Amino acid sequence: MIELDEIDRRLLRALQQDATQSAGALGRRFNLSQPATWRRIRRLEDAGIIKGRRLRLNAEALGFGVTVFLGVKLARKGQISLEDFERAVSAIPEVQTVEHVLGLYDYRLRVVARDLSDFERVLRRRIMTLPGAGDVEANVLLSEERLPGPIG
Amino acid sequence: MLDDIDRRILRHFQANPSLTTAELADLCRISAGVCWRRLEKMQVAGIIEGQEAVIDWAAVGYAVEVSLRITLDKTQARAFDEFMEEARNVAEVIEIQTFLGRVDVRLSVIARDMKHYQQLYRDRILTLPHIADIEALMHIARVKRDEVLPV
Numbered sequence: 146m147i148e149l150d151e152i153d154r155r156l157l158r159a160l161q162q163d164a165t166q167s168a169g170a171l172g173r174r175f176n177l178s179q180p181a182t183w184r185r186i187r188r189l190e191d192a193g194i195i196k197g198r199r200l201r202l203n204a205e206a207l208g209f210g211v212t213v214f215l216g217v218k219l220a221r222k223g224q225i226s227l228e229d230f231e232r233a234v235s236a237i238p239e240v241q242t243v244e245h246v247l248g249l250y251d252y253r254l255r256v257v258a259r260d261l262s263d264f265e266r267v268l269r270r271r272i273m274t275l276p277g278a279g280d281v282e283a284n285v286l287l288s289e290e291r292l293p294g295p296i297g
Numbered sequence: 298m299l300d301d302i303d304r305r306i307l308r309h310f311q312a313n314p315s316l317t318t319a320e321l322a323d324l325c326r327i328s329a330g331v332c333w334r335r336l337e338k339m340q341v342a343g344i345i346e347g348q349e350a351v352i353d354w355a356a357v358g359y360a361v362e363v364s365l366r367i368t369l370d371k372t373q374a375r376a377f378d379e380f381m382e383e384a385r386n387v388a389e390v391i392e393i394q395t396f397l398g399r400v401d402v403r404l405s406v407i408a409r410d411m412k413h414y415q416q417l418y419r420d421r422i423l424t425l426p427h428i429a430d431i432e433a434l435m436h437i438a439r440v441k442r443d444e445v446l447p448v
Contacts, residue, residue, distance in 0.1 A: 146358055160350035164314070196353040198314040201346040202307070202446055207299070209446060214396070214403075216434075231440045238447035243440035246364065249432055253364065257446060284398030294354065294407065295388040 147192045152177065154296040156185055157194070161293055164198045209257040211264050212286040215272065216250035220279030230277045239267045250282070261285075299344075302327060304448045306335055307344075311445045314348050354391070359407040361414045361435075365422065366400040368430040376427035377401070387421045400432075 149157075155175055159166060172182035189195045204212065217234075219225060227245075234243050234254065242255040254272070258264035272278060299307075302325065309324045310316065316324070322332035339345045354362070369376045377395070384390050384404055392405035406422065408414035422431075 146356070149357065157350070157352060161352065162349065164348040164350040193353050193356040195350050196356070197351050198348050199351050199444060200311050200314040200348055202311070203343050203346055204446055206342065206344045207307075207446055207448055214394075235441040240441065241444045241446070242442045244364075244436055244442075245438040245440055246434040247437055248434035250434065252440075253434065255444070282399060284396040284400050284403075287395045287397055289395075290385075290393045292385065292391050292393065294352065294391040295359070296352075296357070 153185060153189065157189065157296050158293050160195065204257060208259055210260050211258045213256045213264055214284045214286060215254040215256060216282040217252045217254060217278055218280040219251045219277045225277035230275060233275050237271050303335055303339065306332060307448045354407045358409055360410060361408040363406050363414060363436065364434040365404045365406060366432040367402045367404065367428055369401045370427045370429045373427050379426045383425050389417055
């Protein structure tokens with residue numbers, strides 16, 4: 146694991162907000178030369194700290210009015226293969242994230258849909274029919290904030 | 298509204314946001330000029346909001362991630378606002394979501410190890426205002442995390 150100094154943290158924070166900023170522009174902001182900034186970003190990428198970029202799209206403007214988080218419990222533990230469940234659930238386009246968790250549920254899914262009736266269709270036809278899917282709890286997302294985390 | 302070309306651009310761009318406009322145009326089999334204008338149009342319309350770097354917290358030394366599902370005491374009129382305000386001040390909270398359902402709020406909390414998590418949980422989480430109930434889900438693995446919209 147590499148050590149991060151104050152400038153690395155500031156760079157990470159700036160790139161979290163806008164990953165399209167050039168090394169030159171970031172360097173000017175933090176009083177670094179363009180090559181020095183580039184080397185620092187490169188080092189953060191090589192260390193796996195910056196693992197990629199995400200395109201921020203406005204889901205609502207694209208017609209996806211509803212996001213639902215599903216807690217899924219697997220039925221008949223032991224008899225079904227986790228790999229089969231994971232492969233099948235990951236293949237559903239409306240399922241954006243699949244997290245394997247420990248606690249009240251086995252998996253946590255983030256599902257997008259056009260509206261509630263579209264969500265119901267996804268739930269009935271695609272989620273409930275998954276191999277091994279048991280109890281499901283749904284919570285409709287109202288708001289979401291991402292915070293910079295402990296690098297500030 | 299979006300047409301097939303816009304959708305094609307968004308599909309490829311979501312899969313790899315680091316692509317240049319020229320590379321993206323190639324993949325979509327359109328000219329760079331058309332691609333640039335379409336992207337510009339979608340940015341102005343607020344469909345493309347921006348790009349963010351994704352940080353791997355495990356690589357920074359935060360190996361533990363816990364989802365805390367919290368029910369608030371709704372007899373307090375300002376319970377949501379006051380809870381959220383305080384939760385934002387905890388550096389290890391990386392996500393705050395509010396819900397309609399059995400759970401009111403969910404916090405994503407990261408910690409260096411279990412000892413650190415336990416300390417955070419006692420000193421910073423349980424002290425947040427208006428909590429009626431907390432359930433914890435410990436993250437084991439991310440099976441899918443591209444957050445791609447099926448456009």
